[in-house]
Amino acid sequence: MxxxxxxxxxxxxxxxxxxxxxxxxxxxxxxxxxxxxxxxxxxxxxxxxxxxxxxxxxxxxxxxxxxxxxxxxxxxxxxxxxxxxxxxxxxxxxxxxxxxxxxxxxxxxxxxxxxxxxxxxxxxLSRAEAVADLVAADSEAAVRAAASALSGSLSARVRALEEPLRSLHADLEGVLNFPEEAEGADDGFEARVSALRVEADALLAEAGRGRLVRRGARVVLYGPVNAGKSTLFNRLVGESRALVDEEPGTTRDVLEARVEWEGLGVTLLDTAGLRSAPGRLEALGIARTREVLSAVELAVLVLPPRCGEEEAQAWLQEAGETPVLRVAGKCDVGRGDTGSTRDSDTLTPSLSQGERGDGHGSGGFLSVSGLTGEGVELLRSSILQRLWGGGAPSALTLVSERHADSLRRCSEALSRAELASRLSTLEAVSGELSLALEALGEVSGTSVSEALLDAIFQRFCIGK
Ligand SMILES: Nc1nc2c(ncn2[C@@H]2O[C@H](COP(=O)(O)OP(=O)(O)OP(=O)(O)O)[C@@H](O)[C@H]2O)c(=O)[nH]1
Ligand SMILES: [Mg+2]
Incomplete structure (x- = not known):
């Protein structure tokens, strides 16, 4: 039929x-x-x-x-x-x-x-998936990354790793199974394993950034109440999205706004300020802030003018594993260059000194004012720098979550192979290489199961 x-x-x-x-x-x-x-x-x-x-x-x-x-x-x-x-x-x-x-x-x-x-x-397979990524892309960087995968650059990189891996595996299996015929095929295998492990790690590092491109980055503003988070949030978003008030504890819900900076999609989150004796409703907001803090790529800690180093350290701890960019807020305060004097009584002399000049405070962190816009451009580029580490989005080749996962397993297997090459038997090394090959094959398509194909193509729209 x-x-x-x-x-x-x-x-x-x-x-x-x-x-x-x-x-x-x-x-x-x-x-x-x-x-x-x-x-x-x-x-x-x-x-x-x-x-x-x-x-x-x-x-x-x-x-x-x-x-x-x-x-x-x-x-x-x-x-x-x-x-x-x-x-x-x-x-x-x-x-x-x-x-x-x-x-x-x-x-x-x-x-x-x-x-x-x-x-x-x-x-x-990786090109087929790039089709789905391209359709789903919602920022310029995502379009470019998908287009790059579509043009086969990911496949080429994966093949460049897969081929030497396959031949090393074949050599070791040869030595294990036919020691006479394959004698010497394992010469220098330790160095070959190490080289492959390095290459797999490099691919994996790119995968992390690919994920950033595809989903965009989430960046949260957090800190003590009344530090000026919402004012800064509005500045960064370019419109007045969050309510601002002199009363501490203004923001309760987490607010989200999506922006595109230099082609990268960024979701900015404004949160309830943290403090020790909140009202009931505010406490709910604070719980949400903590939740959000653990689930973002970058946290921006906004500190008010009067904030001692000890206190600042405690705030840094709040973010847990999440990387933090620390900024000194309301840097206009007390300088007499705005009409707002609301917080001038809270200014400490030590901080105001370091705020002059290059936009960096005395502790080496940024000084910004959501009110005047001072330092906000610098903050924006610092956020991008922290997220990207300076690379160009369009150079990325890896775009899918699944690729990252397969590459992680490949790289882990190669690390174990590297260890085994020093401490264990040739058999153990070969076993790990075979696992690494299998994981890579899931990217290149040489070892994909029906179930995996189902999962992959489910993401597509009908008609594609
Ligand atoms: N001078 C000065 N005042 C500011 C600045 N940013 C905010 N303010 C004032 O400080 C007060 C609090 O600002 P918000 O932006 O609501 O502060 P927040 O951190 O979001 O406060 P909560 O949501 O209550 O935690 C308001 O009266 C603002 O007008 C700034 O950069 N300079
Ligand atoms: Mg607020």
Whole structure:
């Protein structure tokens, strides 16, 4: 029996200029010609035919383009027909329903076209996934990273690791199983294992940044009540999102705003200020602040003008494992260059001295004023610097969570192999290498299970 022919809308189910019905499989041409009978029985592949689309009784529904791609020269590697009609959701559903009446046609599941492309060897797995990433990308950096993976740069990097790993594994297995014939194949294997481990770690490091690109970074502002967090938040977001008031404990809920800085998506969070004797409602807000603090990429600690070093250290502890960027807030206070004198009584002389000049306080941290905007640009670039470490987003190749996980397992197996190469048997080393290979194969597609494929393609939209 021939494999099923897939049908789906390739465009979003909303009104638009153009809507596309996509068919892929052995019956694609036959079904396509049912909908567009004016097209010749053997159309020229990759040629755009102007065609009338008709219903079952032959009445014309629309006029549009008919494209035929002959296997294996198509996206999926099968015969593919695309009908480009006007983008009326109702019309497109009628055309699709008609195609689905054919006994060999069924509706495509999420990502099923791309899955066939992968199974037919038209596309490597990491590139197939890049398609999904590209569709889901919501910042410029995410688009660029997905495009880079799509162009195969990830596959190339993975292959550059996989090939020497495979041959080292083969050499060791040779020595273990055929000691006579393979004599000497394990010479210098310790150095080969180490080199592979270094390379795997480098890939893994990039994976962390790839994840940042794909999901964007979460950055929280936290600190004592009334430090000026919400004022600074509004400055960074560029609009007045959070309520600001001189009364301590103004912010209760966690506020979120999404910005895009130099192409990187950043979700900024403003939180309830922390203090020891809050009201009941405020205490709930403080609990949320603590939750958020543990779940972000970077925390910005905003401290008020009068804040001793001991107290500051206690605030730093609050963030736990999360990296902290410390800023001295309200740096305009007491300098007489704004109208606000509200906090001038809280100014300590020691802090005001260090705040002059380069925007860095005496402790080497940034001085900012949400009120005047002073130091805010510097803060923004410092946040980006901390998140990126200075690299260019577009140079990233690794974009998916799954890749990062596979690479982590590969790198861990190689670390164990490295250890075993010094302390244990050749057999143990070879065993770890085989685990490393398996993990890498999940990225390159050489060792993927059905279940993994299901998981991967579930992320896709239907029609892709
Ligand atoms: N002079 C000066 N005053 C500021 C600055 N930032 C905030 N303020 C004032 O300080 C008070 C508290 O500001 P908020 O931004 O609400 O402070 P917060 O840290 O969000 O306070 P909570 O939400 O209560 O924890 C308000 O009266 C602001 O106008 C600043 O940079 N300079
Ligand atoms: Mg606030």
């Amino acid at each position: 021939r494999s099923a022919t897939l049908a789906a809308l390739a465009t979003a189910p909303a009104s638009g200029a153009v809507g596309i019905v996509r068919l892929s499989g052995p019956a694609a041409l036959e079904v396509g010609r049912l909908l567009a009978p004016g097209v010749p029985p053997a159309p020229t592949p990759r040629h755009a035919y102007l065609a009338s689309f008709v219903d079952a009784s032959g009445a014309m529904l629309d006029e549009g383009l008919f494209l035929f791609f002959r296997a294996p020269h198509s996206f999926t590697g099968e015969d593919v027909v695309e009908l480009q009609a006007h983008g009326s959701p109702r019309l497109l559903r009628m055309l699709l329903a008609r195609a689905l009446e054919h006994p060999e046609v069924r509706h495509a599941g999420p990502g099923e076209f791309t899955r066939r492309a992968f199974l037919n060897g038209r596309m490597e």
